[in-house]
Amino acid sequence: MGLEDKLLSSPSLWLCYYCGECSDTCPRDADPGAFMMAARRYAIRKYSWGKLASIFYGNPAASVAGFFFTTLTALLGVLLLRGSAIFSPVNLQQFFSFEIIHNVGLLLGAFVGLGALANLAIMAKQIGTGRRAEISPKKKLGVWFSTLVASVIRESLAQIGYLKCTNRNRYFAHMALFWGFLGMSVATMIDFLLGIGNVPLVPVPPQRVLGLASGIAFCCGATYYVYKRVRRDEQHVRFSHFTDWVFVLLLFLSGISGLLLTTTLYTNSNLAAYTLYAFHLVVVFDLIVLAPFTKFAHAIYRPLAIWVNEAAANISRLTGGTT
């Protein structure tokens, strides 16, 4: 009906936690929760730079192909570029050069980072067209900055909003997943910066503790998400788009494979270790490459939406104007 702009310019899509209460309560069975979720999938397609997201979301065949292609690339990369598999002790660095990982990682990081920025720019522009000049960042820069700090801390890091859900488990699961992911990233970053190749198993270095603890938290979170989607016992998991499964399974598999991998290091199970390692590399590669095209994208869209919403409200309150 020609109202696409109106839909995409609304940050409200991203304020929704999909608690599903709206759908549970709706007297007309209109399922607004599912609509919001579908709208978010639509927005991810539209905010994404280039055509890939659209294809990925729109066409299961194309997305399976894309997934297959990514996985194949990673697998080939691992198989072709690997080193030798020493039997004792397990030497991951030797099996697959950390340097390659670091280089590929930096490339991917750049790719994803640029992609994320591009997408954010598209989203910001969309919101801008819908919201007119009242909330133009040119005015009230101070408010924008203070809101950024406040909203990011409150919502993105502490995720206070999630506490309001009737089902508290979602808050804990998401925190575990989110912080677990961050923790593992930080741990890996430390390893990278210290230029450590093969990290000694004992004494257990602090970043390994961080990494392990984060990994366990991450796996708990991921397991919860898979479990919920299988059980389908609440509104928000009653329907799973295949992109939902892709995301959740990739998270789960990356977490589990990482944890199991670490275990095999201590138990010195070489075959398991190298297999898991290869598997882990492929899965993580998939996860990062496919990030902008899956639900993962909410990680950037939500903060922006919250930021814009809060800033607009603050500006409106200050100017006493109508928003």
Added chain:
Amino acid sequence: MAKPVLVVGGGIAGIQAAVDLSEQGIKTYLVEKTPSIGGRMAQLDKTFPTLDCAACILTPKMVSASKNENIELLTYSEVQEVKGSTGDFHVKVLKKPRYVEIEKCLGCGECIVKCPVSVPSEFNLGMGKRKAIYWPFPQAVPLVSTIDTEHCLYFTKGVCKVCQKFCPTGAINFEQKPEEVELDVASIIVATGFQLQDPRKIPEYGYGTHANVYTSLEFERLVSSTGPTTGEIVRTSDKKHPNSIAFIQCVCSRDVRMNPNCSAFCCTASVKQAILAKEHLPGVDCTVFYMDLRAFGKGYQEFYDRARTEFAIRFVRGRPARIEEVPGTKNLTLTYEDTSEGRLKKTEVDMAVLAVGVKVNPIEPFTNVQLDEDGYIKLPNSYLDPVSTGVNGIFAAGVVAGAKDIPDSVTQASAAAMRASVLAVREKA
């Protein structure tokens, strides 16, 4: 001589059917489970869109029904069992004991004045009181007292009997027993009507917990000159007049959680109530929150237009999400979306009236008569034959066959009487 016909339910539909049959000279039994005929209509103050007072147009029909020699009223009675088939039904009816003999009771009311026990009145939906010996309302037909054994001191504690002492004709009989009668009839008309749904099914509206949230029927009693406040619209919490009233439509109607159907009359009924509120309290602010305003009958749209223009009643399209109580004042805060502005709003009002949807009364003894999933009687051939149930010889009229307003109930009742009369005349008594 035609064979008699049985009409079950003494609301306006049942009364109309009985009167029509009796006008044809056909003997009619009118069975009503409460002590008086009149049904829901007797609880109304005024009817839309003419604003006739309901009692004015109903009570003469009630008197007609009681006086007509062809109608036998069996009030405070219930159908127990239905056997037989078209032209030849055998119906067992239980006449519950009132403990007052109908032939002797003058309707003088002394027993009621003297009775020491006061309990909430069902007719006034718990907002007023009645005695343990009572008439449901002062224009009850028949005007015969009934003793409520659950509260009567004699039946609960074995004492008192003051009513018997003061009764001038000795009509009180504590030994009265239930009486079972068997009726042989050619056809049956089921017109057992409805109650309102329980708005506690929507806890976010606060009915039952917030003092100033009422159902439409409760508000109707408040506005009635025969009601617990003789027509003064006052709040339960502080007995003050409200300065603002919110009318909320489609409560327990058009709702997949308990009743997906539309209840047909509530839109225009709420418009009427808002107009009455304005007439009683000229300065009051009235707002009707609706989804669609179904003023579909003759004169209803014009009535709705008058409400907007002449009475300055506001109409907001948006079903409120919740009603919260303001501590202290006991006012109510409504959260709603004004769909014409697309914005979420909150407003504070002194009183909220929920237009609660229809819940059909069950028709237990009629085991053959099929109901649809919402409890309404199925009319298998509704186009050609809009009163026939699936059972030959049993007809339906009024809300039991689908939510409808008074003119449609009365029309369907006459239609049912017509069909029933053909069977009655065919089978000679």
Added chain:
Amino acid sequence: MSEEPKVGVFVCHCGMNIAGTINVKEVIEYSMTLPHVVDAKEYIFMCSAPGQDLIKDSVKKSGLNRVVVAACSPSMHEPTFRRAVEEAGLNRYLLEMVNIREQSSWVHSDEKQKATEKTKDLIRMAVAKASLLEPLEDLRFGVQPASLILGGGVAGLRASLDLAERGYKVHLVEELPTLGGRAARLGKLAHVDMKGAEMVGSLIKAVVSNPNVTAHVNSEVTELDGSVGYFKANIKYKPRFVDAKCTLCGECFRVCPVEVPNEYEFGISKRRAIYLPFKEAYPPVAVIDSETCTRCGECVKVCEPHAIDLDEKGHDLEAIAGGVVLATGFSPYEPPEGEYGYGHSKKVLTLFQLERLLDEDGPTGGELKLEGSTPRTLAFIMCVGSLGTTKNAHQYCSRMCCASALKNILTIKDRYPEVEIYTIYKDMRTYGRGDERLYERAAERLVKFIMFEAPPTVNVKSDNLEVRVHDATLQEDLLIPADAVVLAVGMSPSQSLPKVRSVVKVGCSAEGFLREAHLKLRPVEAPADGIYLAGSVTSPKNIVESVMAGSASAAKAAALFGKEEIRIEPMIAQVTEEICSGCAICIAMCPYGAISRKQKDEKRVAEVDKALCKACGACVAACPSGAMQQAGFKDIQMMAQIAALTEKRGA
């Protein structure tokens, strides 16, 4: 009058309707000061059982012989109080009822003191008249146990069937050449697997096969005399020019040179001057439209069974009935040219036309094709001709259009799932049983619903229709490039209503439909006794509601026919023959032809036919000698009222 009048005054509160404005206590006190008044009582609802008992008790205890009831309008409760007075042992016409509700309380609700004073005046007048009332006896007439039913649509058919099954004779008169009415022109009905003509067809079959029914098709009632219990009708049979020998071979249709728009297809296809209205028409005989027939005779040449007689003359028939049922239906609202593009494009059609398109027996065989193609985008505009949406529209709601439109929308979605449908509506009024489900199903099938406050506009372009509407929910102006627009038109009062009303004396309400005796409790009766109103003749209705009304009016008629005799109010004109000079002015005045002259001794005097007199009073006013008086409204009674009004009020 032999005895001293003893008047009782009974003032009703009518809930708050009277008591809210009038000071009833003051009125009661005042009443007791009036001449001849011996008792004055008040009650909250005088018409109820306790109220009536109050009157009866007072009559007995105070020995009243005249009763004044000050309450609502006599048209509401005069019969009620007359009965009560009669039960108290007095002649029922010794009651004078004063309207202090409509005529005082309601119209002067903002001037309470003045209204109370006016009420006192009205009661004083009534008491003056009551003191001069005389006992009167009802006129009694036999009842003809037969019914005249005008209109052969579903309501008329159902009423006919009910009365016939009940054992009464029925004259069913239909002006069109076929029975069935509007319902026969509908496609699939909602909630059932049946189309309109099938449903009506089974009803027609039952009616015409009942020996108690005489169906006069292609006929009109041109005169109706009499009153309740005895009506004499003149039924004019219009010639069909084709008789029952017709085999419907269709040869005549082929050769007829005249082509005119087919009104049974609402103008979307043509018919010949000789035609069969539709497949299921009853009687199944062709008919010639005499207005368009050129009398060329081609049809006669090809008619094998020689069923055509171009010289057939109509004839008149007399029918006697005790009661009359008016079931003459409605006319679909016809949008004026240009309204929503109607008339400017073949792709703007009404809902009735759409029903024809979707009917497999229709002009396109059930295919949704307009100018050869199926529309990809369809816009339904609701409330056309209703809710005051456009300048020409009626103010009222036409009730059946929401559900009808949705039914058709679902039919289209079933057969053409790819068609995009926009429903542009003001209010969605699916109030009927099962109709909410139609709305839900349409939404599930992705029909888009756009609510408007200001009506949409349709711009007829060369290749499509631009529908512009301001969506009130989204607050957006929308442009819908529709391939076709369907107007959900409402119901207007029947175009034949003026003709009907010239024959049957019935009144209309403000919007042009017939007025019933009481909107709530007497919806199928006309104010005049013996005349019943069934179906959409009183207000828009759907099929089920019309059928119910048909049966309901039959019930009222059956009650009438079951009586051996009926009693009629005796307030008719009476001649005092001694004074009458035979001038015959009254005969010329009477609109009902109720007065004639007779020989009495040496002079000729006027004589009133009691059955025909409608008590209008014209002759009474015209009579120069005062010989003609109206019972219950005699000159001395009226003068007493006027004198009472103009005298100064007592203390």
